[in-house]
Every structure is written in structure tokens, then in C-alpha cells.
Amino acid sequence: xxxxxxxxxxxxxxxxxxxxxxxxxxxxxxxxxxxxxxxxxxxxxxxxxxxxxxxxxxxxxxxxxxxxxxxxxxxxxxxxxxxxxxxxxxxxxxxxxxxxxxxxxxxxxxxxxxxxxxxxxxxxxxxxxxxxxxxxxxxxxxxxxxxxxxxxxxxxxxxxxxxxxxxxxxxxxxxxxxxxxxxxxxxxxxxxxxxxxxxxxxxxxxxxxxxxxxxxxxxxxxxxxxxxxxxxxxxxxxxxxxxxxxxxxxxxxxxxxxxxxxxxxxxxxxxxxxxxxxxxxxxxxxxxxxxxxxxxxxxxxxxxxxxxxxxxxxxxxxxxxxxxxxxxxxxxxxxxxxxxxxxxxxxxxxxxxxxxxxxxxxxxxxxxxxxxxxxxxxxxxxxxxxxxxxxxxxxxxxxxxxxxxxxxxxxxxxxxxxxxxxxxxxxxxxxxxxxxxxxxxxxxxxxxxxxxxxxxxxxxxxxxxxxxxxxxxxxxxxxxxxxxxxxxxxxxxxxxx
Numbered sequence: 001x002x003x004x005x006x007x008x009x010x011x012x013x014x015x016x017x018x019x020x021x022x023x024x025x026x027x028x029x030x031x032x033x034x035x036x037x038x039x040x041x042x043x044x045x046x047x048x049x050x051x052x053x054x055x056x057x058x059x060x061x062x063x064x065x066x067x068x069x070x071x072x073x074x075x076x077x078x079x080x081x082x083x084x085x086x087x088x089x090x091x092x093x094x095x096x097x098x099x100x101x102x103x104x105x106x107x108x109x110x111x112x113x114x115x116x117x118x119x120x121x122x123x124x125x126x127x128x129x130x131x132x133x134x135x136x137x138x139x140x141x142x143x144x145x146x147x148x149x150x151x152x153x154x155x156x157x158x159x160x161x162x163x164x165x166x167x168x169x170x171x172x173x174x175x176x177x178x179x180x181x182x183x184x185x186x187x188x189x190x191x192x193x194x195x196x197x198x199x200x201x202x203x204x205x206x207x208x209x210x211x212x213x214x215x216x217x218x219x220x221x222x223x224x225x226x227x228x229x230x231x232x233x234x235x236x237x238x239x240x241x242x243x244x245x246x247x248x249x250x251x252x253x254x255x256x257x258x259x260x261x262x263x264x265x266x267x268x269x270x271x272x273x274x275x276x277x278x279x280x281x282x283x284x285x286x287x288x289x290x291x292x293x294x295x296x297x298x299x300x301x302x303x304x305x306x307x308x309x310x311x312x313x314x315x316x317x318x319x320x321x322x323x324x325x326x327x328x329x330x331x332x333x334x335x336x337x338x339x340x341x342x343x344x345x346x347x348x349x350x351x352x353x354x355x356x357x358x359x360x361x362x363x364x365x366x367x368x369x370x371x372x373x374x375x376x377x378x379x380x381x382x383x384x385x386x387x388x389x390x391x392x393x394x395x396x397x398x399x400x401x402x403x404x405x406x407x408x409x410x411x412x413x414x415x416x417x418x419x420x421x422x423x424x425x426x427x428x429x430x431x432x433x434x435x436x437x438x439x440x441x442x443x444x445x446x447x448x449x450x451x452x453x454x455x456x457x458x459x460x461x462x463x464x465x466x467x468x469x470x471x472x473x474x475x476x477x478x479x480x481x482x483x484x485x486x487x488x489x490x491x492x493x494x495x496x497x
Contacts, residue, residue: 022124025059025096027051028083029066030104043067046100053130059096087123094125102129102148109153113146168253174262178251181244183266195263203227204239208267211240212274226429246272295322296337297466298344301474304333305481305488313337333482340480341459347487348454351473351496362444383430390423451496 029046047064054061065083087094097119099105105127106112116136119125126136132148135141170177176195180186183201187194197205206227207220217236224231243250243258247265250258296313303310304326311324311333322337394416401412450457458469470477473496479488 022093022095023057023059024062024094025054025098026083026086026094027054027061027064027066027098028080028105029064029100030077030079031069046104049100050098050130054098059098061098062090062094087119087125091123094123097125097127099127099129101131102127102145103152103155105129106149107152107156109150112149112153116145116149117142164253171249171251171253172259174249174259176244176249176251176261176263180263181242182239183245184263197264197266200229201266203229204245205266207236208240208245208271208275212271240275243272248272294463296324297463298324298340298470301467301470301477302340302480302487303477304328304331305479305483306333307331310477311480333480335480335482343485343487345455345459347478347489348458348473351492352454353448353451362441362448366441366444380430383426387423387426387430390419390426394419394423 027047027050029043029050031042043066047067051061053059063083063086065086066079068079083097087097097105102112106115108115116127119127120136120142127145128134128136129148134145134148136145167177180195183197183204184195185198187196203224207224210220210223211217217233221231221233221236224236239245244261244263245266246269247261247263248258248269249261295315298311299313300310302324307326307328309327309331311326313322313324315322324335324337324340325331326333397407397412397415397419400407401409454469454473458466461469473493474489474491475493476491479490480486481488
């Protein structure tokens, strides 16, 4: 019986292999870095060798790709992907991808093997290295090429291992070997590589100083922009968290360690810690935060005199009463929260300002403020002088145009827009960036009134305010003596001392 009747039951192959007679090739060349692309003839040399081979083998080159620097560690290269898209678009019209060596094609090992297989089976395209000729039309040749691709990945991993080891060693010695952060330049002084603070860095130094004084990020960004430094909020936040600026290296290769860097410091370590809200001597430094409870606002803030451990709080459920205790087992430093709070209120009363001394205190604070904000006051005066000068210029052109008719409308409009914008910018800086001296007396009066009733304010405030007030008056916390049943203070804010 003839088999013609059974042809309709036949299955077509899903693999459309291009005829072996097709001899259309694409070229792919690459180097690994921009420096290689700019400083040698590797790309031109690769292309010339490939073209010479194609001519000898009778292959027609229908397109070229690469010609630039692309890493072969991944297959997400721009030119590489463009070549693959070309092959898919011109399916059945390309038979070969010609490269100088297989590591120019890919260093991804298993990924490269799978890609080469897909190109052969789905598109009929063979990857061919002109300096490593391998016939992939048979299993033996495919195996040989796969081994070469795996070796390329192996070689890449060895290079990476050596590079990482070298970089880690340099980091451990305090040498920064990657891209430097904003505000720094790499220079050579007497042939020695140095990392130094540049002009932008000097402006960023002011940003740290402003933040340390409590200035908000939004205001700092405005000041930096006025100084010609482009900055946005997230960028500034990240910048403040980089210990590189205080001379510390904390790269991921150090696996959590930090080392003293050899580069120029932008700021001191003290300012960096202050900006990030970390004080080595702070009462809660290194102590995990726990959920606040209104009943025990002094937890962590108070330390036991005997074992130096911070207090925690607990409740006796049967009585519904709260107690404080130190964290050391067997220390037996337990105290009723009610009694401890009463004792703390008495302590606060000893540091409250006397109403009769209000005028003297106000005078001292005002004088101190002027000394501390001398730069700000000078800045305000300079801006006001500049504002007067700009206003005079506006008055002059208005007089020339409207009264004396000595200026054309075109010239008037041009200068008026310029001066008006300048005046607006100066006013904005005065309002937002200069200390508000005019409200100083009112603020001082409110501060003195506040400090005259510390215990009352503390008792009536929510727990978050209580904790802020505690740290404001006693920055390093307080010590409780079980023996004397009394508090001992290590450091007091000079304003209340």
C-alpha cells in the first residue's frame, strides 16, 4: 500500500534549520572597557581578521555589530542584543555569527551554551570564532565549543577572584579604589594617587555643618542650589550617611568591617556622628529601641549605679502597678514607677529657671545668640545691602523710562525683569535662610517660661515629648543609686546648669 494516504498524519519539525548552502554572516566585535576602546586598535584588528577569514571562506558579511566596549559577563549588552534582534528579524537569511574569539561572544558559560544552541536549532545560525575554528554541525564540534565557552567563564571567574582579592586588600589598607563620592577628585601629586576634596566638596562640608546645627534638609538643599550645587532630598540623605566623608571606609568587600581611610577628610567624625544622631556617650547608644509605653518613659534613660545597665520597665499584673528594674539579673535594683517619677519631678524642679531671673537670663541668651549667629547676622546685613542696591537700580530705570523718557521700552523691560528677579531671589533667601532675628525676643521669652516649669511640662506631656525633654536637659541620661535612693547626673545641658 502507498504511504501517500498517511502524509496528512505527519508532524512538521519545529526546528527550522537553515540550509548549509547559505553563507551570510554578521560580525560582532567588542572590548571590555572604554579605555581599551579609546587607546588601542583591538576593535579594528578584530574586524580586519574576521573580514579576511570571511573572504577566504566565501562568506558574505551582511551586517556588523559591536565596535565598542561591552562586558561579556552578562548577555544584556546593547550591541549584542541588537545583533540578536537582527538575526530574529532576518530569520533564514543569516548563517554565521563571526567573532575573533569565543570569549568575545560571551563569558556566561552555561548561558552562552544555551544561547548558541538556540541560535543553531531555532535560527540555523552558527557561532564561529575565526581564531578557534570549530565545526558545530556535528556533536563532537558542539562539545568542543561548549568546553571553550565554559573555559571562558572559568577564566572570567578567576580574573574576578584576583581582582576582588586585590581590591579587598587595598580597602583593608585604607585605599579607596572605586569611584569616589560626590565632592572628591582623584589627582596625582608627585606621581602618587591622592583623593582630595574639590570645590564642590567644600560646599558639601557646609551642608554637614548646617545639618549638625539642626537645619532641615529642604533648607540645606536650597542653600546648596544657591551655591551652584545640584541636589535633591534622597541624594542628600544618602550623602549624610556615608562615613567616607569623615575618613572611614565601609565598602561591602570589607564584610561589615570599617577601616581608617587614607583620603582627605571632609568633616570630623564628631560632626558625622552628630548629623546621624549617634552619640557615643548617649544613654541609649547601642541599645535596641522598644515600643514606647506611657507608664515607663524613663526606661533606657536611667542607668543602675551598680551594674551600669539601663533600666527597663515591667508591670505587676495582679496589682496593675508599673516598676523599673535594671537589666542585670541578681542586681535587685527595682523601683516603683510612681515613686521614681516623683523623684524625677523633684530633680527637674531644681533645674527650673526662677521667674525673677527672667530678664537677666534673656539678656545672656540674646547676647550668646548674637555671638553664635554672627555669620548669619553678617549674611543678613550683606543681603539687605544688596537688596537696597537692586531696589535703587529698579527706581533708576523706572525714572528714566516713565519720567525722563530716556530709555526705550525694550531696554526697560529687559532690565526690569532682570532686577525684579534678583530682588525676589534675595528676599526669598532672607526669609528662608537667614535666622529670624526679629522673633528672637519672643522665642527667648517662651523658652524661659517653658524652663520655669519643667516638672509640669514633663508630667503633662506624651511619652515622646517626655523623652525629648529628658535628653535635652540630661544628654547622657542619669544614674540611679539604689543605696542612696537618689539620682546622679553625668552631664547637664549648659542652658539649665
